[in-house]
């Protein structure tokens with residue numbers, strides 16, 4: 001079938017089903033009357049024996065996943081109409097999805113010159129759903145691991161306060177597997193196969209661009225939590241993720257919107273209302289800035305030879321960097337800079353295999369992070385004020401201040417900045433806006449503040 005994005009009128013949520021005997025969920029979508037696009041999710045641990053209440057909650061969680069994962073396919077044509085063929089949703093669910101699709105596709109829309117505001121409408125044909133009951137879920141955390149520093153900080157914090165956890169990841173990344181194994185904790189690897197037709201549609205000119213992948217991973221893990229009967233889904237999205245890039249003439253566009261607080265708050269509440277009252281979705285790092293997370297990570301060298309925050313490791317198709325850090329992307333730039341104030345220099349250079357701050361070719365990349373004559377890159381990097389404070393701290397350290405990027409910062413950029421805004425300490429403050437269960441928070445707070 002040829003794919004002509006401009007002639008497509010409607011996107012269909014065709015249906016979803018789950019086979020408890022094999023652990024395979026199928027999420028089905030279609031454009032107009034075209035062939036079905038089927039994404040599959042495979043949860044290990046089958047067969048699943050679910051009582052009536054848990055089976056009902058699993059069906060609800062599956063629908064939430066179906067509705068959220070549809071964003072990968074919807075974006076290919078962005079048609080005017082959205083149809084849900086095999087079940088109905090209420091107004092509350094429709095509003096949640098409209099916000100997720102509009103904001104989560106913000107970077108996609110900006111880069112493609114599309115205006116999605118007011119365009120994405122989910123049909124709300126059901127009356128308000130009654131509140132979901134508590135299922136008596138067992139106290140246990142499924143903790144998402146992404147191979148980078150953030151989730152490893154969460155895993156070690158939960159370990160330190162004695163919370164039972166299963167380190168969980170989606171997809172076939174060998175790098176994530178190695179980090180998960182390095183934790184020495186129980187692991188769970190959930191399979192995910194996108195509908196193969198999507199890649200063919202991309203070749204034929206489908207709209208393409210960034211999607212809110214953390215929302216999809218969150219929904220997959222919430223579904224798995226219900227199947228496994230556990231009460232916590234833990235992510236590691238820091239406070240800084242709530243702030244996007246400020247684009248002149250456009251306003252704020254947040255690459256990592258689904259890592260931000262607005263998504264966490266709305267998704268967590270949605271699960272408790274529509275799936276199970278005792279299912280807790282939270283980000284353990286929400287009270288922390290990127291610099292505070294980096295400071296925590298630097299305390300142990302357990303993962304130095306295994307982790308990477310460089311997204312080039314995680315392509316479904318194509319090449320990966322040879323030594324885990326490409327060294328030229330915004331995430332490599334930022335993570336090197338964020339760790340530098342908290343780690344001995346030889347350790348950091350050995351992790352990356354080079355000193356990114358002593359390479360003049362990296363100056364434009366660092367200018368973007370500093371929001372100097374450029375906007376913050378579309379990547380999961382800290383706020384401009386964090387990069388400026390980290391660079392200012394390094395400019396005062398004998399071991400760093402003569403390195404090319406740092407020296408140029410001291411000479412050209414620092415004199416234009418307000419010195420009172422270059423302190424690292426205020427950026428390490430712990431916030432109170434989070435969804436961490438109260439029973440854990442006091443112990444966690446003490447650990448994260450130390």
Ligand SMILES: CC(=O)N[C@H]1[C@@H](OP(=O)(O)OP(=O)(O)OC[C@H]2O[C@@H](n3ccc(=O)[nH]c3=O)[C@H](O)[C@@H]2O)O[C@H](CO)[C@@H](O)[C@@H]1O[C@H](C)C(=O)N[C@@H](C)C(=O)N[C@@H](CCC(=O)O)C(=O)O
Pocket residue numbers: 072073194202208209210211212213214215216255256257258259311312313314315316317318379380
């Ligand atoms: C690895 C990566 O950064 N990929 C982004 C890249 O995609 P690319 O085409 O270069 O390669 P693939 O990832 O192999 O994807 C192939 C196509 O499939 C589409 N797709 C993929 C996953 C999915 O869930 N739905 C999909 O539709 C994708 O659009 C490709 O056409 O560029 C894309 C366009 O900008 C990005 O969308 C790809 O990002 C991935 C979805 C991804 O997993 N990225 C994470 C590494 C990532 O960015 N994580 C952020 C969290 C941001 C958030 O939650 O919004 C972070 O922590 O940095």
Ligand SMILES: Nc1ncnc2c1ncn2[C@@H]1O[C@H](COP(=O)(O)OP(=O)(O)OP(=O)(O)O)[C@@H](O)[C@H]1O
Pocket residue numbers: 144145146147148149150151152168169170171176214217234235236237259308309310380
């Ligand atoms: N493949 C995956 N499966 C499950 N969770 C994932 C996956 N990739 C990322 N995540 C989770 O999504 C959230 C955002 O990812 P992010 O890349 O910011 O975290 P990270 O990999 O732990 O750290 P870093 O910011 O250093 O890359 C984290 O909670 C991470 O654990």
